[in-house]
Structures are given as structure tokens and as C-alpha cells.
Amino acid sequence: MSSTDDRRFEVLRAIVADYVATKEPVGSKVLVERHNLGVSSATVRNDMAVLEAEGYITQPHTSSGRVPTDKGYRQFVDRIAEVKPLSPGERRAILEFLESGVDLDDVLRRGVRLLAQLTRQVAVVQYPTLSASSVRHLEVVALNPARLLLVLITDTGRVDQRIVELGELIDDAGLSRLRVLLGSALEGKRLAAASVAVGELAENAPASLRDAVIRTATVLIETLVEHPDERLVLGGTANLTRNVADFSGSAGFPGSLRDLLEALEEQVVVLKLLAAAQQPGTVTVRIGEETQIEQMRGASMVSTGYGAAGTVLGGMGVLGPTRMDYPGTIASVAAVARYIGEVLAGR
Known part of the structure; x- marks a missing residue:
């Protein structure tokens, strides 16, 4: 990849970071002030124009900054070099909290509650599959x-x-x-x-x-x-109300909050996504229309399988707006899935 492409990816990454943090469209002036991009404001504007022409960012309103598109988020996720690791203290707290579960139901309920708190999104976990x-x-x-x-x-x-x-x-x-x-x-x-x-x-x-x-x-x-594989445990559904603007149905935010809530009620929709993302140790990210589910066009799902000794027992993950902290969410989903598998294997 050329240095020009690398620089434009840095611009895209900065736009994603600022938009996730502020919920506000990002302009070239702000990018230059907040990020050490090493180029002039004119170069950043030119890079943003190219990124917009290639479909990685879009301008939701006249005379405003830019926001990432599904394609832009996909490029960002595909090029995440490092997923922010959890600290030893965080890992220990997760394991101790899950180990306190008295039975399978309690462990899974604790898992989704913990994952919803860590990511501030909706957490879902599938009961162990029959097979x-x-x-x-x-x-x-x-x-x-x-x-x-x-x-x-x-x-x-x-x-x-x-x-x-x-x-x-x-x-x-x-x-x-x-x-x-x-x-x-x-x-x-x-x-x-x-x-x-x-x-x-x-x-x-x-x-x-x-x-x-x-x-x-x-x-x-x-x-x-x-x-039992047709049963789901959900946690943190109320977190969706913190991000109502992300599901406003406008050009920049496809879909609606009602659509997403209806998809959650139709558990078969979520189960379908979990079933397709159960490679041990691999976290799958589906962004917007990649879910291939009409009600979830404005949402992303980060999911993986949980289990032990090489056997996947079920799927779990996080559902939220496309404007989410992907590195942190991927790390949290991977960690909670790993420790749920360890806890169940030890029983």
C-alpha cells in the first residue's frame, strides 16, 4: 500500500475515532488540531474528498463535517493492528465474577450483564447447542x-x-x-x-x-x-436508548431503533448471526448491511463462539450502532467468551 493510501487511512482512522467519541461529524480543521497527521489542512481536505468519493465517509448535512460509512468502518476494522488488551485486574475480575455463578443460567446471565457493562451495548449469549x-x-x-x-x-x-x-x-x-x-x-x-x-x-x-x-x-x-440452542439471554437493552440518534433513519444513520428492538424480539434473527460466527478464538464483526437483515441496517454485531477443549458450545456477542468502539468491543467479547468457556469447562 502506498504512503498516500497509508496517510488517507490515518485520516479515516482519525475520523472514526473522533466520531465515535463525540457523535458529531468531523471536519478537516478539527482533524488537524486534534491529531498529529503531519500534513497541512489543505492535504487533509483533499484526502477527505478522496475518501468521500471512494465511499468511506459521507457528509450527512450541508456545510458539516464527515462521518464514516459502513465501508469506512469495515476498512477501519480490517486494519486494526492491535486490539486493546484487558488489564490483569480486569481479566481477574471477569473470571471471579463468572465463577461466582451457581449454575449454567446464572453464569450466562452474569456473562451478558458483564459484557453489556464493559461495552455499553446490548449483549447476547446463546444457550449451549444441543449437538x-x-x-x-x-x-x-x-x-x-x-x-x-x-x-x-x-x-x-x-x-x-x-x-x-x-x-x-x-x-x-x-x-x-x-x-x-x-x-x-x-x-x-x-x-x-x-x-x-x-x-x-x-x-x-x-x-x-x-x-x-x-x-x-x-x-x-x-x-x-x-x-436449548434456540434460547438467548440478553442484557443491556436499555443501552440502546443512549444512542437514539444513531438510529434516526436519516441518510447518515440508516434503520431505526424500533426496527432493531423488533429484531431483538425475533430471537431467530440474532441466533442466525451467532450461528454464523462460532469459530473458536475468532471474533467476527458485521457492520450495517453486512448483517443482511433489514431491521439491523444501522447496527453492527461483534460476536464469537464460547466453549472449551476445542468444542464450541454456543455463540455470544454485542449488538449496537455502527458508531461503536470496535477495538474495545472486540477485546471485551473475546475475553468474556474465553472465561465463560473456562468456567463451564471446570464444572
Whole structure:
């Protein structure tokens, strides 16, 4: 890349930085005063004219400064040389806060709340996907001789409790045999494989337990084939109200706040974006129209996958206006995703 192109990128980077910080269009005079660009004001004006002609910046109002376009933000994000790292204290505080979660639900709620506070945007996290979860343990408890409590625990921390109404009474010896049968069929298997294994139990079950096995298997299969990957936890939605101007629907700010809120309500829209950005250790940034979702034309999404031991359990990220602190947001999303994965792996 030529020195001229490098200089123009520095001008673009300065415009992005000032606009993110001030919410105001940026003029050449301000750029020269605030940034050590090493060139004259006339050169900066010329560079801004070229950047505008190439679609990297635009002039939202007559006689005003310039603001970045989606193309300009993309160029800026693609050339981020360094993502601002979190301090050791910040990393330690994140891990301690997440480790205090009592179960999967609590860890995920803490994760989105923390990410929303760090970025001052909307944070979203997807529950661990069905295909990635395995059965860690199944507990079978007799509430009385005709009713059982099943407690299914997965390796991702998901806990499901279900009641089984038995057609025949079961004694302690029968309960022990049933517990062994179910545990051997389920534990250590991915949920889809566990569902198949449980469905085959009745064929070889002792006659005295066949009815209990069938009733228990029916309840378990319903639990195993549910789709927790279709559930989202959201945090910080109120942060959008701090940036109403970014969703005004004008030429410089496509889309509207109502459109974005409707997209958040239609969780399948957000899940689609998260599902497409789950490479371990890789943060994906979609800017404006890159989301390919009409309601989100004025928004950006920074997302990644979380998990452990090379297995991605789900997606998480941040949603906000295209005018956001991309380096800081990328660092925060990467850090929280990493530590959620570590916490879940240790349980």
C-alpha cells in the first residue's frame, strides 16, 4: 500500500475515532488540531474528498463535517493492528465474577450483564447447542413408590428436572436397577445419541421394569430432544436508548431503533448471526448491511463462539450502532467468551 493510501487511512482512522467519541461529524480543521497527521489542512481536505468519493465517509448535512460509512468502518476494522488488551485486574475480575455463578443460567446471565457493562451495548449469549452437549449424570429419586424425579445434568451445566408418573409401584431394588439401566444408556453420550439409546432400553428391559422404563424413557426423550440452542439471554437493552440518534433513519444513520428492538424480539434473527460466527478464538464483526437483515441496517454485531477443549458450545456477542468502539468491543467479547468457556469447562 502506498504512503498516500497509508496517510488517507490515518485520516479515516482519525475520523472514526473522533466520531465515535463525540457523535458529531468531523471536519478537516478539527482533524488537524486534534491529531498529529503531519500534513497541512489543505492535504487533509483533499484526502477527505478522496475518501468521500471512494465511499468511506459521507457528509450527512450541508456545510458539516464527515462521518464514516459502513465501508469506512469495515476498512477501519480490517486494519486494526492491535486490539486493546484487558488489564490483569480486569481479566481477574471477569473470571471471579463468572465463577461466582451457581449454575449454567446464572453464569450466562452474569456473562451478558458483564459484557453489556464493559461495552455499553446490548449483549447476547446463546444457550449451549444441543449437538455440543453430553449427559454428565442422571439422578433418579423416588418421591413416592409411584412417582420419580429425574435430574439430568449435562457437561455444559444444563440441569433439567422432570417428574415421571409410574403405572406400577416400584420398590428400592427396582429403583436401583432402573437407575443403573438409565445411567449406562445415557452418561457420557451426546444428547442425540442418548435419546436413541434410551429409546432402545425397553426392548431389553426386565419384564418387571418394562413399564417403568417405557414411562421414564418417554419423559427423557422429550427432555433430550428439546432445543436449548434456540434460547438467548440478553442484557443491556436499555443501552440502546443512549444512542437514539444513531438510529434516526436519516441518510447518515440508516434503520431505526424500533426496527432493531423488533429484531431483538425475533430471537431467530440474532441466533442466525451467532450461528454464523462460532469459530473458536475468532471474533467476527458485521457492520450495517453486512448483517443482511433489514431491521439491523444501522447496527453492527461483534460476536464469537464460547466453549472449551476445542468444542464450541454456543455463540455470544454485542449488538449496537455502527458508531461503536470496535477495538474495545472486540477485546471485551473475546475475553468474556474465553472465561465463560473456562468456567463451564471446570464444572
